[in-house]
Amino acid sequence: MPAADKVKSSWADEVELDYGGLPPSTEVIENGHKYVTEYKFNNDDKKTKVLRTYKITKQVVPKVVARRKNLPKFGDSENDKPGPNSHTTMVSEDVYMQFLSAKDEEKSNENVLDPLKNIAKCRICNGDHWSVNCPYKGTAMDTSKLMENKAPATTTTVDSGSKTGKYVPPFMKDIQKAGGPGGRGRDDTSAIRISNLSESMTEADLEELVKKFGPHNKMYLARDKNTGLCKGFAYVHFKLRKDAAAAIELLNGHGYDHLILNVEWSKPQNN
Template sequence: MSRSFEAFSQLYLMLICFEKALVIVCGHKTFIGAAIADFLISSEPWDIKFVSTYNDRQPTRIQDNTIHDTESSTTRTKTRATMAAAVQNNLGRTDWAEDDEPDLATAMPAPQTSKNKDGSETIVTFFINEEGKKVKRTQRIRRTVIKKKENPRVAERRAWSKIGPEAGKPPGPRSETTTLGENIVFRPTMGYKSGQAQETTPQEDKKADALKKMQIKCRICSGDHFTTKCPFKDTMAPEGEAAGPPADLEDGVAGDTAGQLGTGGGGYVPPHLRKGGAGAGERMGGKYERDDLATLRVTNVSEIAEEQDLRGIFERYGRVTRVFLAKDRETGRAKGFAFVSFGDRTDAANACEMADGFGLHHLILKVEFAKKST
């Protein structure tokens, strides 16, 4: 304890001299005391110096009973008063903590200080630790001086001894009465809407997103509203049917087109009959126009297989248009079967013949033509 005190006190002394802010010539305790009192009394705000040090940790073992020890420490002094007190400790050697210092300490080599190129300093000290071993401590210290102005009254109040239930308690906040809350991001914004962001729950967010993504298109005017809400729904027929004449004019023809329910007027038109009934309509299964004739079903696929593996195997027989490997939704591993579509049926037939019995990973693939889906 006293060791570290000494080390820091040296720092402060040097610092003070360097800064030329305050030079204390001192020999006796009482004198220093008076100097401190002087500063406390002065009403001018004074500079407070923070000294922070850091050490590089480089533990290396040297001799049998000599441990090379590094300590990491950071100190900050808050007021000049404490700095002065530290100075006094060093020079006066009257502090109680120095008294019980074992004599061995004085037998140690004196601390060595050397300056490094990057502006930091290396201090090597020797001392005896609690186990009676000789310890060499190498500290690399970079000194940063942070100047901060503080109102003398505030500094004085900070030095007050605590009262009431806190009387006699050590300085610093106690966990019973003081805790740190969660970090709050507070950023003033122009046009802050009450109840944005923090008021919506994740579910509400999702719903809103889904609504945003859903594209609503009116079939009559292609506006972004539902067809039933279209302002033109009474005057215009849905797009694509608009070419057809109004129903009341087509009375005579209606009989001929009895099969096409509701082509005229506002009646319901099944999707596959829309657009003049020409289009085949959409099919389930998305955009793939699956040509089952050129699709192979591959079974006994190992669990760890990927679509790339299958594509690699089958591409050598022709242009592969699609590889579908069934995967477990939860584990993400292959279920054991796959479909491979070829651009050309002859390629598919060739692949079916050649790839059947092919070894992928530790399993033998079984390849056959996919059955026509019903």
């Protein structure tokens, strides 16, 4: 039978007969596509035919990039075709950069240029909000701030007699407390007592509260010895009695830190 005598050979056998080995690769460009045909051996030492299809597109690049693509190759890639060779060239991933315009920079600087946002400053966390609305109020951070402010408040003054190291008789101490020979005791005529204060009250807050009424000689904020928190009352000694009267008139019944203040004249100390 003539049909049985003809045995169809594979393309690999035909290639081996024609070229005696692997033929060179070919490239064909048609309809905006490039077809690349290559021949190589696989893992089983069998000839394989690889057909790759590329889509040709035009891309506008800077002149520097176009000039760099036309540079001649050298070294192991001197005889390579245009484009990277995977055996001698490693192509890294594309790096995309985002450039900010002038409008984006203005938006980022709005918080810095806006003066209204820097009015309030929290004494607990130094944030741009009032201390009353601080989320850390009553936490360990608030307590540590109070303990730091406790040091200057607990300093006590030493009498001039004790500074010299000399012995001062008890009756001389009473005279010094009374303001000297013939003097009277503590002057409470311009002293006021502020009560119903919150535990987070500090000397700085008390100073801010009463300084607008006039100058004062001294003030005392009662604190707990163990926790260092405010005990709820304080004393302020003004230089002028009219300033103390104005403070009582305006602060008594005034809302401060979610509490209603109670301000009255300080009762004289019994000798």
